[in-house]
Amino acid sequence: MSQTKETSPPSTTREPRQIDALIVGAGFGGMFMLHRLRGLGLTCQVVEAGTGVGGTWYWNRYPGARCDTESMQYSYSFSPELQQEWSWTERYAPQPEILRYANHVADRFDLRRDIRFETRVVSAHFDANANRWTVTTDKGDRISARYCVMATGCLSNARLPDIKGRDSFQGATYHTGHWPHEGVDLSGKRVGVIGTGSSAIQAIPVIAEAAAHLFVFQRTPNYSIPARNGPMTREYEHTWKADYEQRRAQARMTRNGILANFNDQSALEVPETTRRRNYESRWVTGGTTFMASYNDLITSKAANDTAAEFVREQIRALVKDAKVAELLAPKDYPIGTKRICADTLYFETYNRDNVTLVDLRSSPIEEITATGIRTADHSTDLDAIVFATGFDAMTGTLLKIDIRGRDGAKLSDKWEAGPRTYLGLMCAEFPNMFMITGPGSPSVLSNMMVSIEQHVDWITDCLAHMGSRQMSVIEPTQKAEDDWVAHVNEVASKTLYPSAASWYMGANIPGKPRVFMPYIGGVGRYRKHCEEVAAKGYEGFMMAGGRSVAA
Ligand code: N01
Numbered sequence: 070m071s072q073t074k075e076t077s078p079p080s081t082t083r084e085p086r087q088i089d090a091l092i093v094g095a096g097f098g099g100m101f102m103l104h105r106l107r108g109l110g111l112t113c114q115v116v117e118a119g120t121g122v123g124g125t126w127y128w129n130r131y132p133g134a135r136c137d138t139e140s141m142q143y144s145y146s147f148s149p150e151l152q153q154e155w156s157w158t159e160r161y162a163p164q165p166e167i168l169r170y171a172n173h174v175a176d177r178f179d180l181r182r183d184i185r186f187e188t189r190v191v192s193a194h195f196d197a198n199a200n201r202w203t204v205t206t207d208k209g210d211r212i213s214a215r216y217c218v219m220a221t222g223c224l225s226n227a228r229l230p231d232i233k234g235r236d237s238f239q240g241a242t243y244h245t246g247h248w249p250h251e252g253v254d255l256s257g258k259r260v261g262v263i264g265t266g267s268s269a270i271q272a273i274p275v276i277a278e279a280a281a282h283l284f285v286f287q288r289t290p291n292y293s294i295p296a297r298n299g300p301m302t303r304e305y306e307h308t309w310k311a312d313y314e315q316r317r318a319q320a321r322m323t324r325n326g327i328l329a330n331f332n333d334q335s336a337l338e339v340p341e342t343t344r345r346r347n348y349e350s351r352w353v354t355g356g357t358t359f360m361a362s363y364n365d366l367i368t369s370k371a372a373n374d375t376a377a378e379f380v381r382e383q384i385r386a387l388v389k390d391a392k393v394a395e396l397l398a399p400k401d402y403p404i405g406t407k408r409i410c411a412d413t414l415y416f417e418t419y420n421r422d423n424v425t426l427v428d429l430r431s432s433p434i435e436e437i438t439a440t441g442i443r444t445a446d447h448s449t450d451l452d453a454i455v456f457a458t459g460f461d462a463m464t465g466t467l468l469k470i471d472i473r474g475r476d477g478a479k480l481s482d483k484w485e486a487g488p489r490t491y492l493g494l495m496c497a498e499f500p501n502m503f504m505i506t507g508p509g510s511p512s513v514l515s516n517m518m519v520s521i522e523q524h525v526d527w528i529t530d531c532l533a534h535m536g537s538r539q540m541s542v543i544e545p546t547q548k549a550e551d552d553w554v555a556h557v558n559e560v561a562s563k564t565l566y567p568s569a570a571s572w573y574m575g576a577n578i579p580g581k582p583r584v585f586m587p588y589i590g591g592v593g594r595y596r597k598h599c600e601e602v603a604a605k606g607y608e609g610f611m612m613a614g615g616r617s618v619a620a
Contacts, residue, residue, distance in 0.1 A: 084211075088112040091204050091214035093190050093470075095180075096124015097171065098505035098521045099220035101145065104178050105529040106218075109536065114214070115184040116206055122184065123171035124222050126164055130248040131268060131455075132255075132275035134164035137296060137357055137411040138516050141309040142327055144170065146317040147522060151177065153310055160305075161298045161411070185210070192471035193217050195500060200542050202501065215541060218528065219467055220505045223513045226465030228578065230263070230458050234437040241453040245272060246460060255279045258452040261442050263434075265291050269457035270410045274418045276455070281423065284449050286442065288429040289570075290399040292380050293410035297355025322593035325511070326519030329358035336363035336372035348379040360405045367405055367564050367589075377404040387416040394419075396428050406569035408513075462572045463508045463586045464488050474499035475544075487575070487584030491545035491553045491609055492599060494524065500544035503528050508586040509557050513573070515592045523592075527599050531607065540612040549609025561585035 090106050092099045095117035106113050119127045136143045140157035155170060162170075175181055189207045196203060202217040204210075227246030229235065243253060245268040260280040262269055265287045277283045309316060320328045336344055344363075351359045359380075365372040381398040388394035397416060418424055432445040441451040464484060472480035478498040483489060490496050493510025494503055505524045506512035512520055535543060561567060567574060567585055575581035588595055602608045 085203055085213040086114075086211070087213050088114050089214065090114075090216040090218060091116065091190075091193075091202065091212055092218045092220055093193075093204075094124060094220035094222060094225075095119070095122045095175075095184050095186075096127070096220060096222050096225075097145070097518060098222070098525065099124070099218075100171070100174060100178075100180055101147065101521060101525045102218050102220055102505065102528070103180055103183055104147075105525050106532070107183075109529060109533055111216075111532070113183050114212060115180075115220075116188050116190050116204070116210075116212075117184055117186050118189045120186050121168075121172065122175045122180070123168045124220075125224060126167045126171060128225070128227070128248075129246055129268070130164055130250065130252075131243075131245040131272045131457075132253075132279075133271035133273075133413070134245075134248075134268070135159075135161050135271065135298070136164075136167060137161060137267070138327060138518075139356070140301065141306065142320060142516055143167075143518055145174065145518060145522065146313070147526075149314070152313055156306065157301050159298055159301055161296055190470055192473075193502070194471075194473045194477075195475060195502070197475050197500075200500065215501060216532065217502045218505065219502065219507070221466040221470075223463045223506055223517075224460040226461040226469065228459055228461050228465070229456055231579070232434055232437050237439050238437050238441070238451075238454060239439045240441075240451055242456065243453065244456045244458070245269070253453075255453060257281050259441075259450060260284070260453045260455060261286060261449060261451045262455045262457055263442075264457035264459065265289065266457060266459055267291075267408055267410045268459070269455075270412045270415045272455065272457060273424075274412070274414045277418045277421055277424050283424045284427055284442075284451065285419075285424065286427045286429055286434065286444075287396070288433075289402075289407070290397050291407065291410050292377065292399050292404045293412040293415050294352065294357060294359045294380070295355045296411040296413050297353075298413055320516065321519055321523070321596060324361075324591045324593065325514055326516035326592040327358060329361040331361040331364070333364045335365045335369070336375050337365070337369065344375055345379070348376065352379075352383060355411070357409050357411050360409055367403075367566070370403060370565060373403040373405070373565055380404060384416050387420075389420045393426050396426055402569035402571075403565040406564075406566050406573075407571040408573070459572055459577055461578050461581070462575075463513065464575075464581075465578075467504070467507075472499070472502070474502070485582070487582040488586055489550055489554050491550040492595075492602070493588060494527065494599075495543070495545050495610070497545050497547045497550045500542050509553060510588050511590075511592045511595050512587045514587045514589060519592060523596055523599070527603065530603060534603070534607065535612060538612075539614045542613040543607070543610050545610050553609075556590075557588050558585070560588070560590045564589055 089111035090113045092102050092115040095115050140162040193204045202214050204212045227244045256279045259282050261284045263286045384398045385394045436443045441449045475498050488508035490509040493507040506520050570576035574583050
């Protein structure tokens with residue numbers, strides 16, 4: 070189905086290289102997209118900023134980094150051979166193992182020959198006369214592609230907070246999302262960690278083992294469930310592999326793409342003793358699927374309170390110093406409305422003599438100095454500062470690229486008041502530009518592997534459909550986009566999510582619009598909807614075959 074005869078790849082010549090599809094990012098989304106589009110016979114180029122594949126697992130190498138979705142579920146399902154052959158060593162795979170897996174996939178499917186590493190896309194402009202995207206990179210490449218697929222990841226734009234004096238610190242500084250590849254030796258050092266999100270909660274227990282003293286600078290405490298990680302048993306692996314196709318199919322239709330023993334009962338319809346037994350049993354089993362204890366934890370404040378209070382009780386039991394325990398127990402937002410965490414001995418770490426919790430609520434950071442961090446009432450001397458301060462999530466990476474659609478429309482203008490998409494897959498005015506796990510899709514609320522595969526398959530089917538009908542341009546209608554945005558907001562407004570100042574809401578970035586960005590309607594429901602859209606001839610999309618698309 071190749072529509073473009075590929076030209077040789079000069080990088081700085083005036084004539085751009087002509088290909089069918091340009092894919093931005095070689096994480097799990099970009100790699101699978103490349104594999105699928107090659108299967109359609111398209112000429113493809115992936116552009117990747119890192120020196121290797123793996124996306125988020127390439128960049129996030131901080132101590133303790135691991136996936137908090139179970140290994141047997143956090144992997145590709147598209148190749149029965151791959152999923153049977155690969156063996157995970159732990160219940161939750163550590164980052165180096167996930168990166169090995171990504172590299173294995175790249176080798177197994179011969180992906181590297183179409184990936185340009187150490188190169189960043191800086192602009193993507195749509196030419197409505199040719200119906201092609203012209204993409205430029207920081208290496209001077211100009212590439213002309215019929216389709217542009219943004220596989221840029223949801224959490225790929227690491228964020229350093231604007232703290233006064235940030236760059237004056239004379240010791241070492243690190244961001245969890247940009248951890249040095251050669252590793253960092255923090256042994257014997259006085260280390261400050263700023264932040265207590267998922268990354269910090271994984272890193273803190275490991276850093277505490279090495280550091281002379283660890284100071285944790287906490288603004289908002291987080292709910293965390295013990296991961297109960299451990300070695301993968303051959304029996305457990307076997308039960309999954311013996312039934313993989315069916316389990317994968319079931320997971321695709323769940324609320325968040327994970328088989329999780331979801332209890333479809335209200336927390337309020339069972340007696341307190343039953344509820345407690347359920348929470349206790351899930352606490353012992355471990356993992357973020359604790360939120361699957363009842364069906365209304367994310368919609369009813371009263372139901373949510375029962376789970377939140379249970380977790381607070383566990384924190385109080387785990388942390389010996391009652392004052393510290395109280396500081397670590399979240400109270401001002403519902404459990405699950407900021408990303409729930411899974412940990413290994415996180416709360417217990419605060420019982421160590423070499424760990425100090427610094428409460429920024431009572432004494433905010435005033436300045437980073439040459440020698441450490443000064444809060445309103447204390448100065449702490451440090452040898453190293455670890456910023457575990459998160460990401461400009463979901464939109465940050467896309468908006469760093471100068472993306473212009475029809476008539477020069479800028480994506481940054483279109484999304485000024487928050488992201489607007491149809492299905493999280495495409496935007497009106499931006500023909501032939503697809504997003505993998507874009508805002509408006511379940512994305513970060515789901516098992517990313519499941520959502521990535523669903524988007525890649527949908528895009529592939531869509532391009533195959535277009536190819537078979539001599540169509541070469543696709544764009545959502547404004548109405549379809551408006552209706553979808555309204556639906557995404559309506560569904561979110563029926564949950565407790567908007568009540569928390571989370572990165573889901575853009576609340577971690579000063580000035581970012583407060584809009585709930587992912588789609589909370591559920592992975593299964595969303596998948597069905599996307600399938601129906603396709604079955605109805607790509608309802609809500611305009612397609613054209615010629616050189617221009619009708620508005
Ligand atoms: O980032 P975060 P993350 N002064 O934004 C604090 C995924 N993930 O990298 O809450 C002081 O969650 C901030 O405080 P507050 C997962 O989806 C997955 O930890 O804004 N503190 C917060 O505590 C996750 O949700 C895995 O008050 C400041 C922290 O920094 C997402 O990545 C593992 C501050 C940032 O937390 C992001 O997690 C790890 C300031 N100026 C991550 N600015 C898996 O296992 C920010 N903070 C799959």
